[in-house]
Amino acid sequence: MAFVEMSKIYKVYPPNVVALNGVDLSLERGEIHSIVGENGAGKSTLVRILYGMIKPSSGEIKIDGEKVQISNPSEAMKLGIGMVHQEFMLIPSFKVFENIILGQERSTLGFINRKKAAKTVQQIIDQYGFGVDSNTVVSQLSVAAQQKVEIIKQLYKKAKVLILDEPTAVLTPQESDELFEQITRLKGQGKTIVFISHKLDEVLKISDRITVLRKGQRVTTLENKDVNAIELAKMMIGRNLSQISKRESQPGKEVLSIKHLSVRSNRTNKEVLSNVNLSVRAGEIVGIAGVEGNGQYELVQSIVGTIRPYSGEIIVNDTDLTQAPIRERRKLICYVPQDRKYSGLALKATMLENMIMTHHLKDEFKKGLLALDWKKAYSYAKQAAEQFDILYRSLDEKPEVLSGGNQQKVVVAREFSLGYTLIVLDQPTRGLDIASTEYIRRLILQMRDAGKAILLVSADLDELMQLSDRLYVIKDGKIVAHIDPSKADIHTIGNYMLGVVN
Amino acid sequence: MKIFRRVIISLLSIASAFLICAILIKIQRNSPIEVYKALYAYGLGSWFSLSSTLNTATPLIFTGVSAAVAFASGVINLGQHGQLLMGAILTAILGVYLNLPGLIGIPVLVVFGGFAGALWAGVAAVLKKFYRMDEFISTLMLNFIAEYFTIYLATYPFLDKKAYVPATRLIKRIYFMPDVSGLSLAFFVAIFSALISYWYIKKTRSGYELRMMGHNINFARIGGCSVELNTTLVLLLTGFLSGLAGGLLILGGTQHRFMKGIGANFGWDGVMIAIIANNSIIETLFYGLFFGALKNGAIGMEFETAVPSEFILLLQAVIVLVVVGARSAIEYYTQWIRSLAKLKKVVSGND
Structure with a gap:
């Protein structure tokens, strides 16, 4: 008998989005069970139902053959189900053990025996070999170590089933390998691991069984043998994945030139970018690799103009933009921001209004002294939406009803059809499904071949390797390496990112 | 279709608000039919009632549109009351001392x-631009300063010595x-200003930027909109609209002078109307007229029945709650019902 049995799970999000369509999932004791699928396939919804965060529309869950109702996470925890989210839920100023016992404090007369608590936590850490000091303050830990703390927290709560939602998204290749070792060790101690990822090589490396979801339905659950990444991808997207190939780049004249750029943080006055020099020429893709939070965001923001540099120069098409307002910069730069909901779109405005942003500064959309030429705007938006394959019903519709992939296509369509030579891309495919990712990567290459100068910031090393013609590695706000990706392997770059080599 | 639905929701909510208040009237042993009859007769029933309703609605339309434009742009201007008073006092003073022919004088x-x-x-705009002070609090506080500053002006320097209450002198008859x-x-x-505002916010490039700021200010900023300049512009523009309300209250009202209490509750009513109208200018126009009718009808209701005119405040409040509540509740439940129907379809499709 299976340990956890979810059967005929349905979830319809109001008004009519079918997220799960009769999905079955069974988990055995002591197995690593991966759930793969494109974004929107229902992976997160399924595990969130198991963790009690989302109420299913219908369906039942059995644990050890007994029917259970899980209506909130604390009930899930009582049943031994724990989950580590993509965003960590830790208090940075608290020590490791304080974070771990939070909500589960064992006290006498309202007093916590901190020494004893720290000791208990350290015992668990040592038992599973995590190598973290329970007395360290969380803010001083690396991202990978914080993730360990999250896992330990679940173990402290006596989790028997551990759900990991895309745990490797924030890790370097080396850190991922370490995580896999720990997961395997947990499995050896009888824990059940539910591993969610869209990186198929990782899934194939560690899973015992794999459940494939597509469009809210379970395609299959299979043993991890005699299956390879290509077959798995085919099951996920329902067709063959075509390989992206690219031609040799033909760089032209320099379009973006950054000289001695330094940026200081407003809060701490520390240098977050120091003496950065880089250039992007027409017809090439220049990638920026680095562990997140090493200055990539500040670099992009100083190019776009939301951050004022402390010193240095930013020159686009021979125009010095170092002190220019955003409005002036946007007459020279196409920009896809990393968070489409934060600054890429107005989700409650219409599609048309979203598509015309920045274009409205152009003379061709002016009508008379003040008015905007809405007719022209409409025909441009319609044409762009078709050209970029956006699935939508009407331009009066709000982007909030579109899927993530289509929302991103709206941003990309708008920015690419601006037609300026410099294109700045910050995580252009983050959170997108395979098909949309592939589509957008192709577009980026097309743009390069059309002679655009492209700066690509991405946390996805595969993406950088696949697309970039040149690659800079950034660490602690400094450019630490300048690499030809066709001549380097992913581990070398990972070493630069971590600062293992200099 | 969407407009049709919105109209239906509004009408149904208003009808249910009247129903709720009918019960309250009944509890107080009055006849709701009599009360509503009087409300209608004095609000819309005759040309005299209708014209005074439209006169009452005039300042409401201005302050309502002022609030709607500001809120739709993500600028929280709550200073309609003070801006109206400042407009009224300046017009009242100039109306006494300025020598111009009527035809030019009135528009001036x-x-x-x-x-x-x-x-x-603009004071709030300056505080925002140079001291990053939130306009939400500064416009609100400026209301109090305007209130007492105008009373001071009407009580001391510009007092009409023949008046029994603090008031300025009567403006020249030609004005x-x-x-x-x-x-x-x-x-x-007022109608003309509302239509111009509608055109500006819906059709112009600047109006587009304003609305996008209201939707998502980061989106607008990154997209190249002049966010700071636009914020200043909105404050000036909406202040201008409220100021117009004040000026026209002096020239077109019944007193033709600045008196204590002339601003009544027009500023806050405008804010309320904009909220009910969901910041849509056309809806603001209609709700302005509707509340004008209620205010005017209230006077008649007090004449004819034992229900005091303050009862209208209750009716207004119930309407606000029901309209705003119904809007989100109906949205929520239709979606919920649709999701259930979809679930049924999906489940049966699998069997």
């Missing part, structure tokens, strides 16, 4: 009223706003 005085309102809102058998031309200025 009205525009000066607008400028006074814009300038008062009285002409009317069409009781309906002041000020009403048409």
